[in-house]
Amino acid sequence: MQNYANPTHFLRLVRGLLPVTAGLTAVLLAVGLYLALFVAPADYQQGETVRIMYLHVPSAWMAMFVYLVMTSAAIGTLVFRHPLADVAQKAAAPLGAGFTFMCLTTGSLWGKPEWGTWWVWDARLTSVLVLFLIYLGIIALWQVIEDPGKAARLVAVFTLVGAVNVPIIKFSVDWWHTLHQPASVFRMGGPTIAASMLWPLLIMAIGFTTLFLTLHMLAMRNEILRRRLRRLSMLAADGAAPLSVVAEPAE
């Protein structure tokens, strides 16, 4: 990991990996959508509305996975002081917010025909809403603190505190009586979903994961360039721009 502490090395790695992850994402999402919409059967009770599951469940997994990535990055910032840890943390937050928003809205659209309501203050739904608010808080913190170093430490502490919400989301359906159904894929005793529905779900989930990896690398590249631009602008304001800074490649 320390080999990629140098942003220039990291950017070179990203340039090599991006076409692979982007291509893989396009293929996985195309296959996943085809299976989800045209091959997987309708549910005997829910009918066609079960197809919302192929978006809702992967986005819910991603909402938590992205937060775990941010938590690891926060540890990287506070404990190991890895130079790219806070870059990774900052780049992941809007993506996590996007997946969480998708999870909440698709869940609401699934809930209305199945439960008869758009929203209920049950433990699972409320804890995911809290996760969305935490994401927004982290994005806001990054925006209001100008010094990236100071912002990184504060956001890392905030992220670690917020991490307590992730197991609450996961186990909320076991700890409390909720309207939301319990886990049906990652559970003791194996999945309870039929294979014809499980495969499209898993392919969509892997597609969402590679989509996140692709966008995360792009967003990290943006953040490195943003810091380079900030450094260069400050040097230019001081009337000195060393050639080493100016000559660094943009990607």
Add this chain to the structure above:
Amino acid sequence: MNLAAPHIGFVIAAYAIAFVVIAGMIVATLADYRSLKKNLERVASRARLGRDVDS
């Protein structure tokens, strides 16, 4: 998929929202990159110009 099934509007709305969110994340990330690259080139060329004038 049966487009005449009950509640199909909810399914279409869910996929439409997912499309908008994912497209939004992709477009925002790429637009940010283009803007940063342009600004970086502008600042770098201004710095080079300043150094040439000084020398």
